[in-house]
Structure formats: C-alpha cells, structure tokens
Amino acid sequence: MRQNFLDRPYRLCYYGCVATQRQASDFMTARQAAKQLGVHFTTIYRWIDAETILSINFGGILFVPKSEVERLKKKKATEATTR
Numbered sequence: 001m002r003q004n005f006l007d008r009p010y011r012l013c014y015y016g017c018v019a020t021q022r023q024a025s026d027f028m029t030a031r032q033a034a035k036q037l038g039v040h041f042t043t044i045y046r047w048i049d050a051e052t053i054l055s056i057n058f059g060g061i062l063f064v065p066k067s068e069v070e071r072l073k074k075k076k077a078t079e080a081t082t083r
Contacts, residue, residue: 028064028066033068
C-alpha cells in the first residue's frame, strides 16, 4: 500500500537552515491556517510572500508550521487588547 507523504516524518530546513525532524501534525495548509486566523487564504499567501509567516513547500503544496499560526494568534490578541 502506498504511504501518504504526510504520514511519515521528514527533514526540513528553516529558521536559519537548522535541519529538524518534523511530523505532518506540526503543519497545516495555507487554507487551514487562514481558517484558524480568521483571514482569507490569499492573505496567508501574501504574508508568506512578505515573509511575515514562515512556510515550507512540499510536493507543490505550501504548509505553515502550527507554531507560526499560534504566534500570529497571540500577536493578534495582543494588538486587540492594546487598542
């Protein structure tokens, strides 16, 4: 049976090119990230282009680390409380 690439651990390089071992559960698609953050998915792509949010391209699909989504959620909450 063919194994889905998201079901196996893989190595990737980000944050200054430090190789780390990650699982697919550590990432979400741009659309999933947009839903979590309450923005349109094209906003996620714009943030990726502007290097506001980290992403990896794996198999032609952009994935966003869940840690980045959590960071942006906290930033959004902080900005809301300071207004």
